[in-house]
Amino acid sequence: MMKQLVFVAALVTLFGAGVAYAQEPAGGGHTAPKTQPPMAAPATVPTGDLALGSVNIGRAVRADGKPLPAGTYQVRLTSQTAAPEAIGTTPAAARWVEFLRGGKVVGREVVAIVPQSEISLVQKDAPPAANGAKAELLRGGDYLRVWINRGGNHFLIHLPAGTA
Numbered sequence: 001m002m003k004q005l006v007f008v009a010a011l012v013t014l015f016g017a018g019v020a021y022a023q024e025p026a027g028g029g030h031t032a033p034k035t036q037p038p039m040a041a042p043a044t045v046p047t048g049d050l051a052l053g054s055v056n057i058g059r060a061v062r063a064d065g066k067p068l069p070a071g072t073y074q075v076r077l078t079s080q081t082a083a084p085e086a087i088g089t090t091p092a093a094a095r096w097v098e099f100l101r102g103g104k105v106v107g108r109e110v111v112a113i114v115p116q117s118e119i120s121l122v123q124k125d126a127p128p129a130a131n132g133a134k135a136e137l138l139r140g141g142d143y144l145r146v147w148i149n150r151g152g153n154h155f156l157i158h159l160p161a162g163t164a
Contacts, residue, residue: 081094081096143158
């Protein structure tokens with residue numbers, strides 16, 4: 001019985017030392033954390049009203065629940081933020097835009113503002129040229145996306161297709 005007790009004690013000692021050895025970093029003691037990659041500088045999102053340019057919408061859509069006929073519109077970013085905001089976004093990243101015709105506001109909708117450095121994470125399509133815009137019907141034909149590229153930011157507006 002004494003031999004078995006000694007044998008068990010020896011196993012426990014060896015096993016305990018092995019566990020302690022496996023947990024101890026090489027060289028002993030604490031190691032420094034790994035170097036993290038530098039974070040990108042925060043993007044600059046415009047804060048006030050801003051004329052975004054002109055866009056041709058080729059079919060009737062709805063903006064803020066109201067009909068917006070096909071045609072060419074001036075698009076203006078407003079300083080009014082849209083609520084509720086998405087978790088993880090900056091407060092100014094979801095705002096309202098206005099569609100103007102003849103200097104008069106004829107519609108408005110929420111716009112998502114995406115910095116140039118992050119557009120590849122959000123969109124797979126080719127963006128419009130700098131200071132350009134495009135309107136395209138999305139797969140399934142349920143939404144028309146207005147995409148404006150201005151001042152280092154991309155402005156994405158999704159309008160339900162149709163007037164009904």
